[in-house]
Amino acid sequence: MTTDQREQEVLRRIERARGRPARLRDERITLAHGAGGKASRTLVEAVFLAAFHNPLLAPLEDQAVCEAGGARLAFTTDSYVVSPLFFPGGDIGDLAVNGTVNDLAMSGARPLYLSAGFILEEGFPVADLTRIVGSMARAAAGAGVRIVTGDTKVVERGKADGCYVTTAGVGVVEHSFELGASRARPGDVVLVSGPIGDHGTTVLLARGELGIEGDVESDTAPLAGLVSGLLDACGAGVRCLRDATRGGVATVLNEVARDSGVGVVLDEGAVPVRPQVRGAAEILGIDPLYIACEGRMVAVVEAGRADAALAALRGDPLGRGAAVIGRVVADPAPLVVCRTEFGGTRIVDVLVGDPLPRIC
Template sequence: MDTQNADIVDGVLQKIERTRQARRHKFYLRDEKVTLSHGSGGKATHNLIEGVFAPAFSNPLLDAMDDAATFHVDGQRLAFTTDTYVVSPLFFPGGDIGKLAVHGTINDLAMAGAEPLYLSAGFLLEEGFPIAELKRIVASMAEAAREAGVAIVTGDTKVVQRGKADGVFINTAGVGCVRASWLLGQTQLQPGDKVLLSGPIGDHGIAIMLARENLEIETDVESDTAPLHTLVAALLDAVGEGVHCLKDPTRGGVATALNEMALGSEVAIALDEHAVPVHAGVRGACEILGLDPLTIANEGKLLAIVAPERAETALSVLRNHSLGREASLIGTVQADPAGMVLLRTDIGGMRVLDMLVGDPLPRIC
């Protein structure tokens, strides 16, 4: 490793360490028992991670807290990630738990700038679960993997007694080769960077809630679940080192994802509410249910933080791809107040946009 690269790596490690210290002051685990909110992806999840997992497993790869770990093996930079899917209902408008498991793991690899290659699939099945439904889920996974050009190469199956699970849970892990030769992640934001969003938000979370609760709200909202690796590949090819960070705003939505980035890079992010695209059906459902679209989960959207001089090119690339036709520039990175996200509202005011608090949409992925 040459001196310049060594200095860059040292600088990143120092920023990660400062972020670790900042996170420990921001998140507090006071709960004595696990609650559903600990799985929401918002503040309670971060409290659990910082209070239990992060201190026990701490190492430079984990401490970055990106969607996937990246590392070198024999000169090749690889990305590795894992996720578990417990969505309810198992089948919903626009997708199912199988498709979601494949797409979600592909997307975590893509956010690390990687080309997804291989996936694993682990199944936790409840006694009595219908074989016909299991076949339907597996077929959906296989189709999603084929369409994305990845292979499911290993797996595991466990069965628990009736009442000890909820039908089927799926764990997937994935590995890929990192395309980006530069450092990419939530420690890389710089003041002046622009925040791009690849399309309308909230579709997945609202589709799940309406399907699960059988709410009599007339809407055609469907999950946006989709593999984003080809969209990322196009962006990286066109913009190169101008792309500083990629993140898919899943649990906790755009608000939580941006807060994680602001904290990771010790910067602030100013967001324009009017620039954030939201489908009419999602906006209407959120108004009826008292929800904020910015905290609702997505499964086929990405946030891209890019250098200001490359923002227009990046936006054009996103809009020229089938998964980014409604992409928008929604905000700017600034120096202060570090670790915070600010929202310029439609009525002209400014408020702090915090991570998701509580658990308005349990079991959405």
């Protein structure tokens, strides 16, 4: 098969698995369209995928894997609109670097180059910009990438919120494993690389809207090293990697369930959650499974490689809190269900609405 035939085959397979094309009924954009859940997915499928229709975009992974000049590249982008711009453990600059580095890393790529586009509001303090840019430089050095190209636009007062940053990233894919949300199989094991919900909870508390304070920091961190260790240990036994950002672990697993046509059973007691995150989540009435992380990933791994995967993750400082949290099942597909600590079972549905806007 030629590359083109292979790509068309991928496209047909994805379209078959997804069934009927999504239809967007909303007339106006709502915050839910940016939440990473059900409304986001419908917008992406009905508007973006329908128009840009191509086999490289169609898998809707966090990055595209594509060929250029004989090299196999990963390419990704994210816009960052987090509010507030600065929070315990990081700022929009760290997020903009680590988030894009992680989207590359989840394909197993080695991140190389980043671009940075700034949209600044007239009147934004230069000292704040300098601080953000300094964070980006440190985060880039920490992740081993270089910021090689950029752009700055300024809009009038009241047409932005201080500073928005959009980064894109290019990495090189040096392995030949296929990773993706459509590759999970019944029997596979689901791991998470550490306690979940730290980032989202931190940003929320930093806004002061809850009227509570908590001793929690964003987990923003670059995960390429962690991924590399995992792939070294488990090779093609790794089915799928996703960083659990907007929409949290619940959203990642719902996408895996849908794209692979499988079910996922979580063991609630096994999911690592810090007490302060659990406390804030209770006050908010939100399940920690839906709260964004910025330095945690979900890995779906062949059962026979589960121990090796856990050991590889725990051997890395960024994966010390890794845990097996569930397994992939044939039925009930495409649902994610959670065995509670009291012996019950509840459905962990796709996110509807946006309980935590502008978290990243």
